[in-house]
Amino acid sequence: MLRMKNIKKIYRTELVETHALEDFSLNVETGEFVAIMGPSGSGKTTFLNVAGLLDVFEGGVYELDDKDVSRLTDREMSHIRNQKIGFIFQGFNLIPDLDLFDNVDVPLRYRGMPAGERKTRIERAAEMVGLSSRMHHLPSQLSGGQQQRVAIARVLAADPKLILADEPTGNLDSLMAREIMDLLDEINRRGTTIVMVTHSPECAARASREIHLFDGRVIDVDRPPALFGGALKSAK
Amino acid sequence: MLRYNIRIAIKSLRRNPILTSVIIGGIALGICASTTFTTVRHMFARDPLPGKSSNLFYVRMDNWDPHAPYPTAPGGPGEAIPPQISYRDAMALMRSNMPVRQSASFIGQMTVYPDPKVGRPSSEMIRLVFSDFFPMFEVPFAYGGPWDKRADAKAEQVVVIDDDTNQKLFAGANSVGKRIRIEDREFTVSGVLKPWRPFIRMYDMNGNFVAAPEPVYMPFSLTPSMQIRSAGNSDGWKGCCNTFEEFLASDTDWVQFWVELRSPADAAQYRRFVDGYVLEEKKHGRFPRPLMNRVTSLLDLMVESGVIRPQVTAMAAISILFLAICALNLTGLLLSKFLARAPEVSVRRALGATRLDVFLQHITECELVGLAGGIIGMLLSIGVMRLIGKLITTTSVIALDSEMIMAALFLSLGAGFLAGLYPAWRICSVQPAVQLKI
Numbered sequence: 001m002l003r004m005k006n007i008k009k010i011y012r013t014e015l016v017e018t019h020a021l022e023d024f025s026l027n028v029e030t031g032e033f034v035a036i037m038g039p040s041g042s043g044k045t046t047f048l049n050v051a052g053l054l055d056v057f058e059g060g061v062y063e064l065d066d067k068d069v070s071r072l073t074d075r076e077m078s079h080i081r082n083q084k085i086g087f088i089f090q091g092f093n094l095i096p097d098l099d100l101f102d103n104v105d106v107p108l109r110y111r112g113m114p115a116g117e118r119k120t121r122i123e124r125a126a127e128m129v130g131l132s133s134r135m136h137h138l139p140s141q142l143s144g145g146q147q148q149r150v151a152i153a154r155v156l157a158a159d160p161k162l163i164l165a166d167e168p169t170g171n172l173d174s175l176m177a178r179e180i181m182d183l184l185d186e187i188n189r190r191g192t193t194i195v196m197v198t199h200s201p202e203c204a205a206r207a208s209r210e211i212h213l214f215d216g217r218v219i220d221v222d223r224p225p226a227l228f229g230g231a232l233k234s235a236k
Numbered sequence: 237m238l239r240y241n242i243r244i245a246i247k248s249l250r251r252n253p254i255l256t257s258v259i260i261g262g263i264a265l266g267i268c269a270s271t272t273f274t275t276v277r278h279m280f281a282r283d284p285l286p287g288k289s290s291n292l293f294y295v296r297m298d299n300w301d302p303h304a305p306y307p308t309a310p311g312g313p314g315e316a317i318p319p320q321i322s323y324r325d326a327m328a329l330m331r332s333n334m335p336v337r338q339s340a341s342f343i344g345q346m347t348v349y350p351d352p353k354v355g356r357p358s359s360e361m362i363r364l365v366f367s368d369f370f371p372m373f374e375v376p377f378a379y380g381g382p383w384d385k386r387a388d389a390k391a392e393q394v395v396v397i398d399d400d401t402n403q404k405l406f407a408g409a410n411s412v413g414k415r416i417r418i419e420d421r422e423f424t425v426s427g428v429l430k431p432w433r434p435f436i437r438m439y440d441m442n443g444n445f446v447a448a449p450e451p452v453y454m455p456f457s458l459t460p461s462m463q464i465r466s467a468g469n470s471d472g473w474k475g476c477c478n479t480f481e482e483f484l485a486s487d488t489d490w491v492q493f494w495v496e497l498r499s500p501a502d503a504a505q506y507r508r509f510v511d512g513y514v515l516e517e518k519k520h521g522r523f524p525r526p527l528m529n530r531v532t533s534l535l536d537l538m539v540e541s542g543v544i545r546p547q548v549t550a551m552a553a554i555s556i557l558f559l560a561i562c563a564l565n566l567t568g569l570l571l572s573k574f575l576a577r578a579p580e581v582s583v584r585r586a587l588g589a590t591r592l593d594v595f596l597q598h599i600t601e602c603e604l605v606g607l608a609g610g611i612i613g614m615l616l617s618i619g620v621m622r623l624i625g626k627l628i629t630t631t632s633v634i635a636l637d638s639e640m641i642m643a644a645l646f647l648s649l650g651a652g653f654l655a656g657l658y659p660a661w662r663i664c665s666v667q668p669a670v671q672l673k674i
Contacts, residue, residue, distance in 0.1 A: 049669040052586065054585075054586060054667075054668045054669040054672065055667070055669040074590065074591055075590050075591075075592075078585065078588055078589065078590040078591075078593075079588070079590075081585075081586060081587070081588050082587065082588020082589075083588070087586050087587070087672075089583075089672065093579070093583045093586075093672065094583075095580050095583060095584075096580075097244075097247045097248070097251060098247075106583075106584060106587050107587040107588050109237070109240055110584075110587065110588040110589050110590075110593060111588065112237075154587070158587075
């Protein structure tokens with residue numbers, strides 16, 4: 001699903017160059033649930049930005065769903081984000097003016113989907129996250145856990161192949177966090193690949209494997225070793 | 237997507253009503269100014285007789301002093317010519333059968349004596365014309381019509397009265413065949429006009445061309461017998477005259493002369509006819525200046541007579557510039573408003589919005605603002621135009637027509653686009669990765 005080989009990402013200012021990702025290589029197979037861990041500044045956010053086609057990189061090759069996406073136009077990247085990638089943010093990132101229905105509707109709008117199909121998908125997604133009765137509530141009228149469930153409904157409605165989640169439980173209490181992780185488990189069981197950045201060992205334990213980053217490199221991987229390509233051995 | 241963008245834009249505008257009001261107010265101010273001045277220009281630049289004006293020609297002949305040309309107005313054209321012709325030349329031209337229609341014309345002032353039961357005598361401006369005048373200038377009749385050619389030839393005592401006069405004298409009833417006393421004579425009403433208020437008095441642009449048409453019209457051929465003198469301008473370079481007959485035979489210019497011709501080719505031929513007439517008159521010692529006659533189309537005469545004043549055009553241009561400045565001033569407000577929305581835009585970009593999607597969403601909001609400002613500006617400009625109308629003429633003739641409404645809407649959308657172009661471009665260029673903590 002996701003293959004990165006020798007990815008290099010450098011942030012430059014007038015005074016300093018920061019190598020955020022250095023010879024970064026990683027394979028994530030279809031249907032995996034991968035947890036990315038590492039200290040602050042290890043490159044987790046940069047990796048997710050690059051993986052989500054929200055940022056460009058200097059060197060290396062990135063293949064997503066068997067397609068080289070290393071050098072695409074902005075329009076092509078937008079299209080792939082819309083069709084293949086779902087994002088779950090730590091801060092939920094719902095649009096405050098829009099109610100649940102309209103927030104979930106956003107990616108479908110940019111897909112140019114007919115109104116009837118959008119409505120069906122939104123209602124089904126809201127039902128899956130248990131918020132059918134809150135369809136016309138604004139984000140400000142929902143709890144943190146409910147807002148994150150709306151964000152998950154937004155992903156579910158779009159039905160992407162890959163979900164990139166950044167600390168999806170970071171702003172939630174433990175009960176809410178468990179509910180959200182249950183939902184992600186359920187989504188993964190249905191075949192969607194999930195890459196999740198987390199600081200929580202409990203959340204990471206729900207993943208099929210953990211990957212540890214340090215200084216822009218993969219430094220440690222756990223089970224199952226058969227999934228790792230040769231490139232990762234050199235990164236260890 | 238347009239409907240979606242409009243819905244999102246309305247939500248955004250309702251989020252901060254004060255800021256929205258300021259932005260709409262700025263556009264409204266600019267639209268009010270630009271619409272007002274462009275409408276004033278448009279009113280005076282438009283064709284008063286569409287489809288007909290290119291066939292109407294005004295005739296002038298240079299019978300002025302051989303030692304000095306007709307004086308030009310300050311800033312006027314270098315080669316001046318008397319704006320009217322003499323009575324004797326008008327009568328000579330009337331003998332031509334080349335024009336489809338033709339009419340000499342001038343304005344007189346006479347006393348109208350109504351039935352003592354309905355009103356008191358009043359001094360009225362009366363236009364003396366030939367019967368062709370009415371179809372030439374498409375004068376609309378409510379009752380009856382113009383007098384006939386026989387009345388022209390025999391100087392019959394007939395009149396055409398306007399709607400106001402008919403209301404005053406006959407309570408608005410069909411008064412055709414009824415009688416009116418003017419000066420010491422009894423006249424029969426041959427026709428009553430519908431309310432008629434052309435935006436310029438195109439048949440006489442020598443004086444106040446925005447004045448209302450005259451209330452009463454009578455045959456030109458009554459001039460000698462009633463010894464009617466012009467109440468308008470008269471020009472002459474020689475001393476004149478002891479008797480009215482001498483006045484009529486003099487070179488004093490006080491008559492306007494219009495012909496209706498079939499085509500520009502006919503106009504050239506008619507011009508040759510006028511030249512031939514003048515050359516013939518030169519043999520009798522008249523027209524001492526070099527040959528200079530003009531047969532000018534109605535629209536060209538409007539330009540020449542200053543109906544479309546350069547100042548009005550300049551004001552219209554300045555007012556559009558003012559609108560542009562208003563729009564550019566709003567750019568800063570829109571920029572701060574849009575950039576504050578960078579996190580939301582980044583979410584949209586992450587979810588698949590292209591830069592173009594984001595640009596169109598924000599431009600739609602700017603166009604809505606422009607449209608709202610345009611509608612308010614147009615309403616304001618209607619009030620301002622009424623005020624201007626009252627200042628420059630007794631009756632308001634300056635008003636928005638469909639063309640100007642479309643132009644104002646176009647300007648509103650243009651102002652919205654101008655104000656929003658840079659902010660929309662900036663917001664669509666936001667890097668989502670910078671704004672999103674993912």
